[in-house]
Amino acid sequence: xxxxxxxxxxxxxxxxxxxxxxxxxxxxxxxxxxxxxxxxxxxxxxxxxxxxxxxxxxxxxxxxxxxxxxxxxxxxxxxxxxxxxxxxxxxxxxxxxxxxxxxxxxxxxxxxxxxxxxxxxxxxxxxxxxxxxxxxxxxxxxxxxxxxxxxxxxxxxxxxxxxxxxxxxxxxxxxxxxxxxxxxxxxxxxxxxxxxxxxxxxxxxxxxxxxxxxxxxxxxxxxxxxxxxxxxxxxxxxxxxxxxxxxxxxxxxxxxxxxxxxxxxxxxxxxxxxxxxxxxxxxxxxxxxxxxxxxxxxxxxxxxxxxxxxxxxxxxxxxxxxxxxxxxxxxxxxxxxxxxxxxxxxxx
Ligand SMILES: [Zn+2]
Ligand SMILES: [Zn+2]
Numbered sequence: 001x002x003x004x005x006x007x008x009x010x011x012x013x014x015x016x017x018x019x020x021x022x023x024x025x026x027x028x029x030x031x032x033x034x035x036x037x038x039x040x041x042x043x044x045x046x047x048x049x050x051x052x053x054x055x056x057x058x059x060x061x062x063x064x065x066x067x068x069x070x071x072x073x074x075x076x077x078x079x080x081x082x083x084x085x086x087x088x089x090x091x092x093x094x095x096x097x098x099x100x101x102x103x104x105x106x107x108x109x110x111x112x113x114x115x116x117x118x119x120x121x122x123x124x125x126x127x128x129x130x131x132x133x134x135x136x137x138x139x140x141x142x143x144x145x146x147x148x149x150x151x152x153x154x155x156x157x158x159x160x161x162x163x164x165x166x167x168x169x170x171x172x173x174x175x176x177x178x179x180x181x182x183x184x185x186x187x188x189x190x191x192x193x194x195x196x197x198x199x200x201x202x203x204x205x206x207x208x209x210x211x212x213x214x215x216x217x218x219x220x221x222x223x224x225x226x227x228x229x230x231x232x233x234x235x236x237x238x239x240x241x242x243x244x245x246x247x248x249x250x251x252x253x254x255x256x257x258x259x260x261x262x263x264x265x266x267x268x269x270x271x272x273x274x275x276x277x278x279x280x281x282x283x284x285x286x287x288x289x290x291x292x293x294x295x296x297x298x299x300x301x302x303x304x305x306x307x308x309x310x311x312x313x314x315x316x317x318x319x320x321x322x323x324x325x326x327x328x329x330x331x332x333x334x335x336x337x338x339x340x341x342x343x344x345x346x347x348x
Pocket of ligand 1: 113
């Protein structure tokens with residue numbers, strides 16, 4: 001946790017599989033690893049399974065808050081969807097439109113998982129894209145999913161390299177998904193989170209068996225940083241609501257920890273009377289400016305309605321605004337994506 005004048009920043013990992021589905025460590029082991037690498041929270045999402053939640057396993061494990069939802073898929077094993085706080089696992093024969101709507105009706109937090117997979121739907125490593133963009137009621141999208149980016153880049157000629165340095169291949173969210181996300185946000189707030197989709201699969205490689213993506217390695221890659229107005233409560237019910245509301249309200253940015261700890265990053269808009277951060281809004285651009293501060297020197301890009309409007313190398317970018325719009329920022333280190341903020345809305 002990092003405290004600033006305006007908020008408390010908590011960083012955690014989202015989309016984690018355990019032995020309740022196809023992960024390889026049980027919940028207690030996963031929580032232990034998460035707290036060893038100082039994650040403030042983790043969001044577990046096993047396939048079609050909420051056993052750990054029903055067994056009362058949500059809660060704090062040392063300093064790490066462990067919350068449990070699940071990952072729904074349709075009968076064709078497509079359209080994966082993370083649901084947190086649904087009353088139960090929804091029926092397996094539902095269409096994506098139905099489970100998104102039912103999740104929203106129940107007040108659950110719903111996040112579209114690894115939407116942008118374009119490799120073949122058949123073969124040894126089939127894709128699991130999101131195709132049901134007409135579904136209504138989702139709160140967020142995994143704009144960046146570690147496993148998904150890795151699988152999309154996996155080719156026979158680079159397999160060994162990719163296996164031994166799983167985080168090195170990480171580049172950034174795709175332009176395709178960023179455009180979809182920006183377009184959606186012009187109509188309605190949709191949060192953009194990072195998912196790690198960790199399973200820690202064992203893989204046989206000749207005489208050796210190696211674990212692809214051990215939990216500890218994955219926990220040091222894509223992280224979601226929540227900006228909460230109040231300190232995370234020690235009461236589980238209150239803390240759960242703080243985390244889910246923070247995600248719903250887009251009060252967050254995501255980072256790739258591989259390129260440095262992004263805590264302390266700031267993205268704000270201010271005018272004479274107000275200062276807001278990601279998820280916030282100002283009524284118009286008059287006398288407003290954007291301020292971006294990064295904890296390390298990097299390439300900072302300011303984006304309005306999906307288009308770059310300002311760019312610089314350094315650790316601070318300030319820009320007086322000339323138009324209303326939907327603003328966000330992307331930060332790169334040596335062309336590798338490091339930090340991606342959620343939007344600030346000006347005059348929308
Ligand atoms: Zn999935
Ligand atoms: Zn998954």
